Amino acid sequence: DKVVIRVARSEMGQGTLTGxxxxxxxxxxxxxxxxxxxxxxxxxxxxxxxxxxxxSTGGSRGIRESNQYVREGGAMAREMLxxxxxx
Numbered sequence: 653d654k655v656v657i658r659v660a661r662s663e664m665g666q667g668t669l670t671g672x673x674x675x676x677x678x679x680x681x682x683x684x685x686x687x688x689x690x691x692x693x694x695x696x697x698x699x700x701x702x703x704x705x706x707x708s709t710g711g712s713r714g715i716r717e718s719n720q721y722v723r724e725g726g727a728m729a730r731e732m733l734x735x736x737x738x739x
Contacts, residue, residue, distance in 0.1 A: 655682050658692040660704035661714035668714035672722050679726025680733075 657676045663669035669689060677687050697704045705721065708714075 654686045654688055655680060657687060657689045658704070659689050660692055660697060660707045661718060662707070662709040664709055666709075666712055666714070668709055668712075671715050672718055675719060675722045676726035676729075679723050680730050 655677065657673045659669055659672050661668045661672060673687055673689050674684070677684055692704055694707065697707070705717070708717075
């Protein structure tokens with residue numbers, strides 16, 4: 653009964669971690685109180701064909717470079733959950 657979001661950007665006081673999690677939660681239309689997060693490992697990123705792109709966060713690049721694929725990932729996850737529930 654929780655949503656775990658893997659975020660590959662560091663939190664350095666800019667709100668990157670919270671912002672990216674909020675983008676995914678918004679696309680999933682889920683209860684923010686049930687959202688948690690974790691960092692993927694670089695090895696996991698390589699094993700998944702760099703799905704999280706790079707892990708760089710400096711200069712507020714975390715949100716700027718991640719928002720598109722984070723939103724798309726959340727939207728795809730929502731569609732997969734809907735299809736699984738329908739099946």
